[in-house]
Amino acid sequence: MRILDLGLIPYNEGVELQLETLNNVLDGKEENTLFVLEHPKVITYGRQGGAENLHVDEGFLKSQGIELAQTTRGGNITCHFPGQLVAYPIWRVEKRPGGMRRFFHDMEEAVINTCAHFGVSTKRRKGHPGVWVDESRKICSMGIGVKRWVTYHGLALNVGPDISLFEMITLCGIQGATPTSISRESANDIDMKEAKDVFIQEFRKAFADSAVAPR
Numbered sequence: 007m008r009i010l011d012l013g014l015i016p017y018n019e020g021v022e023l024q025l026e027t028l029n030n031v032l033d034g035k036e037e038n039t040l041f042v043l044e045h046p047k048v049i050t051y052g053r054q055g056g057a058e059n060l061h062v063d064e065g066f067l068k069s070q071g072i073e074l075a076q077t078t079r080g081g082n083i084t085c086h087f088p089g090q091l092v093a094y095p096i097w098r099v100e101k102r103p104g105g106m107r108r109f110f111h112d113m114e115e116a117v118i119n120t121c122a123h124f125g126v127s128t129k130r131r132k133g134h135p136g137v138w139v140d141e142s143r144k145i146c147s148m149g150i151g152v153k154r155w156v157t158y159h160g161l162a163l164n165v166g167p168d169i170s171l172f173e174m175i176t177l178c179g180i181q182g183a184t185p186t187s188i189s190r191e192s193a194n195d196i197d198m199k200e201a202k203d204v205f206i207q208e209f210r211k212a213f214a215d216s217a218v219a220p221r
Contacts, residue, residue: 007213008036009206012043014088017075020045024158027096031156040209041094042202045086047171048073052149056083059176072171079159081135081149082179089166089187091201093209100155109157110135110148112212117146117163119208120201126191134180136161143186147178165189165201 012020020043030036049072051057057076060083067074086092099109114130117137121128128145131138137146146163164187172185189196 008039017048039096049085051083052081079149091163094160116208
């Protein structure tokens with residue numbers, strides 16, 4: 007598999023790079039690819055909606071330098087910001103055992119094991135993709151798009167202590183859901199580079215069986 011750390015990049019640039027890579031993977035020009043990165047402050051909602059769960063107007067967001075974007079992923083509303091680890095797997099799932107269900111399971115597993123490395127116990131919540139500390143505190147959101155059995159978009163794992171951007175939304179459109187982060191749960195200010203390194207290692211373990219070469 008190909009894994010690239012893109013650092014901090016604007017949301018739209020991340021989308022453009024995903025789509026370019028998606029087409030290359032579809033054409034057999036590139037192998038399965040994982041991008042890890044951070045975004046400047048942006049609030050996004052899914053292809054089926056979520057804007058109704060935004061608590062402020064677009065004018066206020068602009069005044070604060072916060073972007074608002076509709077995406078082609080599944081899921082509802084969420085936000086990205088420095089201090090959050092974003093991972094975009096551009097991944098063939100067509101011939102992978104377990105299909106999309108296992109794809110989500112293995113993404114969650116990589117996050118659960120990453121959190122455990124820092125002493126944070128997390129779990130899945132039935133009916134709600136992503137990773138949770140308990141029934142209300144969510145530490146990682148997930149939403150993907152799929153084109154001809156190749157995925158794009160992915161997950162957002164809160165690492166740093168500042169998660170204040172979530173105050174502007176109803177997290178994932180789920181009443182009662184509150185955000186948390188690895189730093190908050192561990193009472194330590196977790197270094198992003200270390201978090202990325204651990205996540206990449208756990209992702210490799212979870213997805214080693216589908217690291218196929220281009221056709």
